[in-house]
Amino acid sequence: MKSEHSRMNIKSVAALPKTYSRLRFLVVDDFENFRMSIKQMLRSFGAEKIDIANNGNDAVQKCTYEHYDIVLCDYNMGDGKNGQQVLEELRYKKRLKHTSSFILITAETSKDIVVGTKEHQPDGYIAKPITKAMLQKRMDNLLLQHEALLPINKELDLENFPKAITLCTQEIQKGSRYKSWCYKTLANLYYLTSDYSHAQKIYDDVLSKREIVWARLGLGKIQMGKQLYPEAIEQFKKVITDNPDYVEAYDYLSTAYEKLGKRKEAQDTLQQAVAITPRAIPRQQHLGELCNSNQDMESAISAYRATVKHGTYSIHDSSDNYLNLGRCLSDTSEGNDSEKAKEYAKEAINILDKAIRKYDSDEVKASANLIESRVHMGQKNEAASRASFAKAESLIDESTVDAETGIEFAKTLYRLDETERAEKMLHKLAQRFEGDKSIINSIEELLDEPVSLSQKIKARELNKKGITLFEEGQLEQAIETFKKALNETPKHPALNLNLVQVALKSMKQQASAQVNIPFLEETLDHVKHIPTQHRQYKRFITLSKKVADLKSS
Amino acid sequence: MAENHTKPDFSMVMASAVHDMKNSLSMLLHSLEMISEELPEEMKNSGKVATLQYEAERVNNDLIQLLGIYRLENNNLSVHIDEHFIRDFIEEQAARYEVLLNSRSITLNIECEDDLVGYFDRDMIAGIINNTLTNAARYTKDTITLKAFQEDNNTVFEIADNGSGYPESMCNAPGKIFKGIDFETGSTSLGLYFAYQVAHMHKQGDNVGTITLENGGDLNGGIFRIRLP
Numbered sequence A: 001m002k003s004e005h006s007r008m009n010i011k012s013v014a015a016l017p018k019t020y021s022r023l024r025f026l027v028v029d030d031f032e033n034f035r036m037s038i039k040q041m042l043r044s045f046g047a048e049k050i051d052i053a054n055n056g057n058d059a060v061q062k063c064t065y066e067h068y069d070i071v072l073c074d075y076n077m078g079d080g081k082n083g084q085q086v087l088e089e090l091r092y093k094k095r096l097k098h099t100s101s102f103i104l105i106t107a108e109t110s111k112d113i114v115v116g117t118k119e120h121q122p123d124g125y126i127a128k129p130i131t132k133a134m135l136q137k138r139m140d141n142l143l144l145q146h147e148a149l150l151p152i153n154k155e156l157d158l159e160n161f162p163k164a165i166t167l168c169t170q171e172i173q174k175g176s177r178y179k180s181w182c183y184k185t186l187a188n189l190y191y192l193t194s195d196y197s198h199a200q201k202i203y204d205d206v207l208s209k210r211e212i213v214w215a216r217l218g219l220g221k222i223q224m225g226k227q228l229y230p231e232a233i234e235q236f237k238k239v240i241t242d243n244p245d246y247v248e249a250y251d252y253l254s255t256a257y258e259k260l261g262k263r264k265e266a267q268d269t270l271q272q273a274v275a276i277t278p279r280a281i282p283r284q285q286h287l288g289e290l291c292n293s294n295q296d297m298e299s300a301i302s303a304y305r306a307t308v309k310h311g312t313y314s315i316h317d318s319s320d321n322y323l324n325l326g327r328c329l330s331d332t333s334e335g336n337d338s339e340k341a342k343e344y345a346k347e348a349i350n351i352l353d354k355a356i357r358k359y360d361s362d363e364v365k366a367s368a369n370l371i372e373s374r375v376h377m378g379q380k381n382e383a384a385s386r387a388s389f390a391k392a393e394s395l396i397d398e399s400t401v402d403a404e405t406g407i408e409f410a411k412t413l414y415r416l417d418e419t420e421r422a423e424k425m426l427h428k429l430a431q432r433f434e435g436d437k438s439i440i441n442s443i444e445e446l447l448d449e450p451v452s453l454s455q456k457i458k459a460r461e462l463n464k465k466g467i468t469l470f471e472e473g474q475l476e477q478a479i480e481t482f483k484k485a486l487n488e489t490p491k492h493p494a495l496n497l498n499l500v501q502v503a504l505k506s507m508k509q510q511a512s513a514q515v516n517i518p519f520l521e522e523t524l525d526h527v528k529h530i531p532t533q534h535r536q537y538k539r540f541i542t543l544s545k546k547v548a549d550l551k552s553s
Numbered sequence B: 001m002a003e004n005h006t007k008p009d010f011s012m013v014m015a016s017a018v019h020d021m022k023n024s025l026s027m028l029l030h031s032l033e034m035i036s037e038e039l040p041e042e043m044k045n046s047g048k049v050a051t052l053q054y055e056a057e058r059v060n061n062d063l064i065q066l067l068g069i070y071r072l073e074n075n076n077l078s079v080h081i082d083e084h085f086i087r088d089f090i091e092e093q094a095a096r097y098e099v100l101l102n103s104r105s106i107t108l109n110i111e112c113e114d115d116l117v118g119y120f121d122r123d124m125i126a127g128i129i130n131n132t133l134t135n136a137a138r139y140t141k142d143t144i145t146l147k148a149f150q151e152d153n154n155t156v157f158e159i160a161d162n163g164s165g166y167p168e169s170m171c172n173a174p175g176k177i178f179k180g181i182d183f184e185t186g187s188t189s190l191g192l193y194f195a196y197q198v199a200h201m202h203k204q205g206d207n208v209g210t211i212t213l214e215n216g217g218d219l220n221g222g223i224f225r226i227r228l229p
Helices: A010-014 A016-022 A032-045 A056-065 A083-092 A111-118 A132-157 A161-173 A179-192 A196-209 A213-225 A229-242 A247-259 A263-276 A281-293 A297-309 A319-333 A339-358 A362-378 A382-395 A403-415 A419-432 A437-448 A453-471 A475-488 A493-509 A517-525 A537-552 B010-038 B048-073 B086-095 B098-103 B122-139 B168-172 B176-180 B186-200
Strands: A024-028 A049-053 A070-074 A101-106 A124-127 B082-085 B107-111 B117-120 B143-151 B154-161 B210-216 B221-228
Touching (some): A016 A032, A024 A032, A032 A049, A049 A056, A056 A070, A056 A083, A070 A132, A083 A101, A101 A132, A124 A132, A132 A161, A132 A179, A132 B086, A161 A179, A179 A213, A213 A229, A213 A247, A229 A247, A247 A263, A263 A281, A263 A297, A281 A297, A297 A319, A362 A382, A382 A403, A403 A437, A453 A475, A475 A493, A493 A517, A517 A537, B048 B098, B048 B122, B048 B186, B086 B107, B117 B154, B117 B221, B122 B143, B122 B186, B122 B221, B168 B210, B186 B221
Parallel strands (some): A024 A070, B107 B143
Antiparallel strands (some): B082 B117, B143 B154, B210 B221
């Protein structure tokens, strides 16, 4: 065979055995014969420092205590973490440096696996079956690149971006073989250092020659950075049209929609992405949150189900996955005695019991029992509900409980008709977590609408309708609609204040109409429980004053 | 949680079977390499080892195509177009055939600029090149040329041999030939069909990848060409 080595590389190829002997290798495979055969091959190329790991956990652990230059990892390792999960975990824990290469050995070509793996950017793939000659060729090329780009990657590891930028520029000027990599890295470095104009110039140059995904995506990211969301959306859409499997683009597109307040579009976009990568847990978690806030409970349930299902060996396994699924199922089954609701209730109890067994934490056990208590209550099983509540109570110290569990506790108290205790609990929490805006928000939300999800949804719809009627000038109908909404959420501040405002206007218009002061006062009374930090507090004070003035006039 | 008591998904069954077979092939090929190192010189060159390797590669190619076409039908095959160094890429593919070609005294020429880059799905194009090399090794007299170059913003791979060339019927409509598949030319047709489909999945603007079959050229044999935008 006359295939001589690339002429340019002759010198570096000749030096490769030395490179092999200098670098530290990790070979990961569950199959001993395989590990040994790869190890022997690497040895014959000149490698000396070769460690082996026989499963994913072992690999992650070894990478925690040792720095490897090259990790060769099989994809399918039977029970336990697969190669993608190993890579994901190493990336997540920042155990892989820029100067390390992770190479996935695979025989997989199915879409969700290939796409799911690409997302975590392995430095290379090697397809099975592996022969020595082919592995050597592949490794030689990877090592040549590894060596050529080592100085830049070292700076990246040190986060010395200006130096990395200089080195990339030099490498490009040298007419490097790896100039494409350098341009991509350089543009990203400019982006990271907020030098958008330089980054944009590279992306534009690249795109003027050929439609390249990373450049198109880069342009979109810059527009996101400049808060030009509609423009960014166009870029991401273009990426997706050309590369429907490029999941990163869906994430950015979804974020852009969220920034514009288009939560429904954001949800739809993420749903397309999870259809391609059902195993990507962080994406499913985010989708779950989005669906939840969009009150699309069916979709939220299926997203959270996926987080539990695919979590088993993942770094993203978490008790929150179980609890969130339990919460969604609980909210959906509450106050509903259809067959489906019963199924949901059953599934909730099953999932929460699993969490109780699986996670050795009082907070988790308490939260799970609290949700279970609500599920039982929702199915009108008060005895079981009280029993779960008692279990949770025994695990919680009310004066030191964390905010999340505390809110869960209060929410459950409302369901058990212990409104006073719930409000007391929430007030205490509000004092303890005064500085934390997101906690205060959750507390407010619960104080405003301590009712079941279906009631909340009904109230919100009525509120919307009332506002529309008000805007159309149909004041009497608006008043009736707000009153109906208040049947669902009697203490909702915004709703009560809306009612007062419309009533005031209606009285003013119909000079003849009786001024019903007691009604206005009673309505305002429903809002007096809000703390001074509440969003509606100012409006409450203004309207109270107006009513007081009317009364005295 | 609601359990799914559906039939096993055939795609999953197939994927896991193929995966398993590929592992076996890997072990088989590796054992073969080790055995052949212990063999006396005359046996090393007898061609028997090479035949074993060759058949293992053929099985591998068939597996890739089988699974690929199945996924194609189910819309579950996705292309991932990345930038690749073409010379590195074709040398890696050629390396699989080193022993075989040596034992059959077939010369493989590689013609490609060092730093030429192309944009394609590595695994899929590798599958096509391997399959074509396997065929060429079977039909050529003693020479194969694996060539890659840039032409009008397209990346072109050419595999030429000095055998008796492709049948005229194939040259007219490669890829479509699959319709009239018969068992005699079955595996070749399957390969062409797959190559045609994969080429078609490579797009840039309005341009789509193509394959062509020709006879003649410098080696006066069969020429397989895949052109990717």
